[in-house]
Amino acid sequence: MKIAIVGTGYVGLVSGACFAEVGADVTCVDVDKTKIDRLRRGEIPIYEPGLDALVTRNATEGRLHFTTSLADCIDDVELVFCAVGTPPGEDGSADLSYVEAVARNFGQLINRYCIFVTKSTVPVGTSRIVRTAIEEELRKRGVEIDFEVASNPEFLKEGAAIKDFMSPDRVVIGIESRRAQSVMERLYRPFLLNNFRVIFMDIPSAEMTKYAANAMLATRISFMNDIANLCELVGADAGMVRKGIGTDARIGTKFLYPGCGYGGSCFPKDVRALATTGRAHGYRMAIIEAVEEVNERQKEIVYRKLRSALGDLRGKKIAIWGLAFKPETDDMRCAPSVPVINRLLADGATVSVYDPVAADEARKVFGDTVTYACDMYDAAVDADAVALMTEWKQFRMPSWRVLAKSMNGNLIVDGRNIYEPAELREEGLRYMGIGR
Numbered sequence: 053m054k055i056a057i058v059g060t061g062y063v064g065l066v067s068g069a070c071f072a073e074v075g076a077d078v079t080c081v082d083v084d085k086t087k088i089d090r091l092r093r094g095e096i097p098i099y100e101p102g103l104d105a106l107v108t109r110n111a112t113e114g115r116l117h118f119t120t121s122l123a124d125c126i127d128d129v130e131l132v133f134c135a136v137g138t139p140p141g142e143d144g145s146a147d148l149s150y151v152e153a154v155a156r157n158f159g160q161l162i163n164r165y166c167i168f169v170t171k172s173t174v175p176v177g178t179s180r181i182v183r184t185a186i187e188e189e190l191r192k193r194g195v196e197i198d199f200e201v202a203s204n205p206e207f208l209k210e211g212a213a214i215k216d217f218m219s220p221d222r223v224v225i226g227i228e229s230r231r232a233q234s235v236m237e238r239l240y241r242p243f244l245l246n247n248f249r250v251i252f253m254d255i256p257s258a259e260m261t262k263y264a265a266n267a268m269l270a271t272r273i274s275f276m277n278d279i280a281n282l283c284e285l286v287g288a289d290a291g292m293v294r295k296g297i298g299t300d301a302r303i304g305t306k307f308l309y310p311g312c313g314y315g316g317s318c319f320p321k322d323v324r325a326l327a328t329t330g331r332a333h334g335y336r337m338a339i340i341e342a343v344e345e346v347n348e349r350q351k352e353i354v355y356r357k358l359r360s361a362l363g364d365l366r367g368k369k370i371a372i373w374g375l376a377f378k379p380e381t382d383d384m385r386c387a388p389s390v391p392v393i394n395r396l397l398a399d400g401a402t403v404s405v406y407d408p409v410a411a412d413e414a415r416k417v418f419g420d421t422v423t424y425a426c427d428m429y430d431a432a433v434d435a436d437a438v439a440l441m442t443e444w445k446q447f448r449m450p451s452w453r454v455l456a457k458s459m460n461g462n463l464i465v466d467g468r469n470i471y472e473p474a475e476l477r478e479e480g481l482r483y484m485g486i487g488r
C-alpha cells in the first residue's frame with residue numbers, strides 16, 4: 053500500500069518510519085529542504101530513541117522515501133496524511149494555515165480518488181475547512197475528482213514515540229464512508245492483527261477525542277501540582293498523597309507526579325485551543341482554563357524557590373540540570389526551564405546548564421546568555437544552587453559528596469521530586485522539592 057505523509061516532524065517522521073516498518077511504501081514530504089536533504093543522507097533531524105535505526109532500515113530497503121514535493125508521489129498513493137504543525141495563534145486557537153496549505157496542494161494535484169487524512173491535532177470542524185479548500189482547488193482546475201477526508205489523531209509521546217506508535221492503546225479514526233473505512237482498515241491491518249484496538253467514529257468525535265485526551269492528562273498534572281502546593285503549606289507530603297490516591301484503581305498512578313509544570317509542543321497549545329473552542333461556542337471551559345492557569349504559575353516554581361532561599365540573585369551562580377520539556381527528547385517547546393532561566397538571568401544570576409541532548413536546541417533559545425557545561429558536575433562547579441528541571445535517567449543518582457565539595461552553596465531544588473532529601477542532608481546539602 054502506498055501512502056504519503058506531509059510534514060516530516062516528530063509525528064510525520066515517526067508515523068512514516070513505523071508504517072514503512074509494517075510494510076507500507078511511504079513517501080515523507082516536507083517543505084523544509086534542509087530537513088529532506090539530511091534525511092536523504094541518512095541523518096535524523098530530531099532526537100527520538102530508536103528512530104535512527106528504523107528510518108535507516110526502511111529507507112535502505114526502499115519502503116521509505118523523502119521529497120519536498122507531494123507531486124512526486126501523488127499519482128501512486130491511496131492516502132495522504134497531513135502531519136504538519138498546528139501551533140497556537142495569537143488568540144490561543146490552533147493555527148490551521150499549514151493544514152490548509154497542504155489541503156490546497158492536495159486539491160491542486162490529485163488525479164484520482166484519494167483520501168486526505170488529518171493526523172495533525174486540529175479543532176472540531178477542521179475537516180470542513182479542509183474539504184472546502186480541496187473543493188476550491190479542484191474547481192479552479194475545472195475538474196471533478198472524487199476524494200474524502202478522514203481524521204486520525206496521533207497519541208504518541210515524544211521519547212517513547214516508536215513504542216507508542218507500534219503498540220498503541222488504541223487508534224482513533226474518524227471517517228465518513230465505508231469506503232474510507234476499508235482503506236484505513238487495510239493500512240492498520242498489521243496493528244489489528246496484533247489485537248490493538250482501532251476505533252472508528254465520526255470525524256468531529258475523532259478530532260475532539262485528541263483534545264479531550266490531552267486536556268485530561270494536563271488536568272491530572274495541574275490537579276496534582278495544586279495539591280502539592282497545598283501540601284507544602286499544611287505540612288503534608290505530596291509524594292505520599294500521590295501514592296495514597298494513585299493506588300485507587302479508579303484513579304491510577306499515571307500523570308500524577310507533582311513537579312515544575314507541563315511543557316512540550318502539545319499540552320500547552322492543545323489545552324489553550326480547547327478553551328478557545330469553548331469560548332468560540334459561547335461556553336467557558338472553567339476546568340480547562342484553571343488547568344492552564346495553575347500550570348503557568350507552576351512553571352516558575354523553581355525560580356520562586358531559588359529566590360526565597362537565596363534572596364538577591366545578583367552575582368549568584370545557578371546550575372540547571374535538564375532543559376528539554378521531558379526526558380528522552382531534545383524538544384524545548386514550552387519547556388519550564390525557559391521561564392525559570394529567563395527569570396534568573398533577569399535577576400542578574402549567572403546560569404550554567406547541562407542537558408544530555410537538548411543543548412543544540414537550547415542554544416536557539418538562550419544563545420550565549422548561559423554557559424553550556426559538558427556534564428552535570430561541570431555545571432555545578434562553584435554554583436550557589438543546583439535546580440533539576442528534567443528528570444533524565446543520568447540525573448537520578450548523583451554523587452552528593454562530589455557536588456557538596458565542588459559547589460559554592462549547598463541548595464538543591466528538585467523540580468521533579470526524584471531525590472531522597474535525607475541522602476542530601478547527610479552530605480550537608482539543603483533540599484527543596486515540590487510539595488514535600
Ligand SMILES: NC(=O)c1ccc[n+]([C@@H]2O[C@H](COP(=O)([O-])OP(=O)(O)OC[C@H]3O[C@@H](n4cnc5c(N)ncnc54)[C@H](O)[C@@H]3O)[C@@H](O)[C@H]2O)c1
Nearest residue numbers: 059060061062063082083084136137138150172173206210
Ligand atoms: N510532537 C508530538 O508529540 C505530537 C503528538 C501527537 C500529535 N501531535 C500533533 O501533530 C502535529 C505535528 O506535530 P509535530 O510535533 O510533528 O510538528 P513539527 O513542527 O515537528 O513538524 C511539522 C513539519 O511540517 C512541515 N511543514 C509545514 N508546512 C508544510 C507544508 N505545507 N508542506 C509540507 N511540510 C510542511 C514543517 O517543515 C515541519 O517539518 C501537530 O498538530 C501536533 O499537535 C504532535
